[in-house]
Amino acid sequence: MVVQKSVSQTMMALNGDEAVAWAVKQSNVDVVAAYPITPQTIIVERISEFVHNGEVDMEFIRVESEHSALSASWGAALAGARAFTATAANGLALMWEILYITASTRTPVVMAVVNRALSAPINIHNDHSDSMGARDSGWIQIYSEDAQEAYDNTIMAFRIAEEAMLPVMITLDGFTISHTLQNVSVLPDEVVSNFVGIRKIPRIKLPHIYGEKEIPLMLNPKYPISFGPLDLFDYYFEHKVQQNEAMKASVPIIEKVHREFAEISGRSYEPVHMIPYKTEDADVVLLGLSSTMSVVRKVVDELRSEGKRVGAIRLRVFRPFPADMIRKELSKISTVGILDRSLSFGAEGGPVFMEVRSALYSSSSKPTVYDYVYGLGGRDLPPKLIKKAFNELLEAREEPEKPVIKYLGVRE
Amino acid sequence: MVAKAVWRPDIKELARIEGQKRPVESGHRLCAGCGAGIIIRQIAMAARKPLVWINATGCVEVATTIFPYTSWNIPWAHNAFENAAAVGSGVEAARKKLARVNRFDVDPDVELDYDVIVLGGDGGTYDIGLQAISGAFERRHKIMYVLYDNEAYMNTGIQRSGGTPFGARTTTTPVGKVIKGKPLFKKPIMDIMVAHGIPYAATVSPAYWNDALVKFRKGFEAEGPAFIHAFSTCPLGWGSAPEDTVKIMKLAVETCVFPLYEVVDGEYRLTGPSVSIAKNPDRKKPVEEYLKLQGRFRHMFKPENKWMIEKFQEWVDRQWETLLKRAGY
């Protein structure tokens, strides 16, 4: 993150969950529907306090399940509201059906996923199996590194979702971010309010019914529309291709919103989709997501002081996947290690590994890519293991080694 | 609390309204004689405000839409099978918030003064959607939930549901050599809904259109969630003649298989023909009259299966007695 300039902001001691709740409070959200689950619970609790203290004017639906949380958010968004929900792990898994429906109906719901390991065995700590499991559901996914970014990403998510007409999932690591107090620069209410505005309803034309009139795309008795019709082999395929196009079309929107956010906050996450660290002259690079990467950067500094040319890349936007950027960024690197905090059972490596290596296959210089699966169920990744990974990568540069998939920090 | 002034629907007036605001256009693919089509029209006729209609997956959803076509003249949304009540909660909450802050007051293209109606089949209500309905009712969303009960999963090819009656043949309760039809009785869905303490719950048989319209109207006017259990003949799934649809709807009431009543703030009140049956028990017809018009019960008429009809009758009698007590008879 580059801090460009300082605007008048309040420094608050917030944990990641509170930072998200704070962003929601400031973002003119009309309806929240959510169900508590560790480590997301604090978000729901803070929002409840805001509502019960009359600090926000929103409808907070304390639904009876996450399935209903997303269903109600969907209904609210279709009825013209700005809708937010939050969950983790099993809650996200319970939403699975509606994740797809929300994205496929192009409904701009924003959701915070506080990353937690999926059951079984039941475990409340951090890994990325939950949101990675949802990677094909059609949601934009932005991974946050710390509480500040969780705050910033939440605010930006509303703009991105509504302009791209796609749901946005912002994530923060359970406990590591969600429950860790951090100094967070909180923007003034009116600055956030102006930035996100009030939800604007897109207008569409349905010429065969309403002629040239541009009608609001919402549930509205003035201009009735049917949402969610049966759609079989004669159109479904086209709709899926269009949905994929919408994902691609969200790339410049995501960039624009980040630029505009940098103007009000001074916080720029350039170049948005991923953030390289000391990669220009690097021999090897570790690429990963979220809070782990702040430790990785520390290790990069240490190893650099020992004269080792190592670098790091933090992927922020996992969907849409920035394949072109990755190809470009890694074109000069011979050996790349991926930090995967989830598994794709039976596949050759974790989800990040598969995506990155697949992107690199069409690149003229094909770096060797190793996968380091780490941190499942909240297992710590101490700097010494990161160092070990870097050193292995440096050795592998001389002499490529097998296997390609390794576990960091697991008992043999 | 439900509005006191009772509406007396006038058939001419209804014909006029129907011409103006038909919710579903002709051209839909509901089977001939499908009860659901009648229910939809009655709901719309009873409405005073414009409607936003949320539909669970099932026959109605499938038969009234297929991209790029829709039969709906009113705002309509379908999300999934089990969550229609949750979607309705979201719509209602959004409407409330947006109206409170006058969000669209300056936009002549948007109307926020509407009622939210949620329509689900027996599968979407007794079974997979029960939790979402319970949640929505507990939270007191002002929605009217209408269950069109055709007593099986018809859309997927006549599989049993918690609403399938005893003895009925479905594709998952076939008439086998050992087990003949469904060995279990209907789940007491009205009791479950009434137990939520909602201000208005009622049963409706569309054949008694007057009774049905008044109840739908009351449901819309309830100050909180309303639940309407609507009897919905399904010729395809029941093996009945399409022209018998209304006859079966009447017989269900006349045999007390499906009594007509309403529960206003917890007070039970019989309505329509169920009142006269309560007063003159002789008018209660035997269940055979209802069962014999439907292929799904045909096996029960074989001499060796007569006990099934008796068991069905016993169940009906017991349910009816309980209801009579609750309604003060």
Ligand SMILES: Cc1ncc(C[n+]2csc(CCOP(=O)(O)OP(=O)(O)O)c2C)c(N)n1
């Ligand atoms: C989660 C889920 N499970 C199963 C189905 C398959 N399915 C679609 S409609 C339906 C039955 C609907 O039955 P009911 O609610 O009684 O409505 P009907 O078709 O009888 O009108 C089923 C099982 C589904 N769409 N979604």
Ligand code: SF4
């Ligand atoms: S199968 Fe039954 S419920 Fe479905 S459309 Fe046909 S008659 Fe109606």
Ligand SMILES: [Mg+2]
């Ligand atoms: Mg059914």
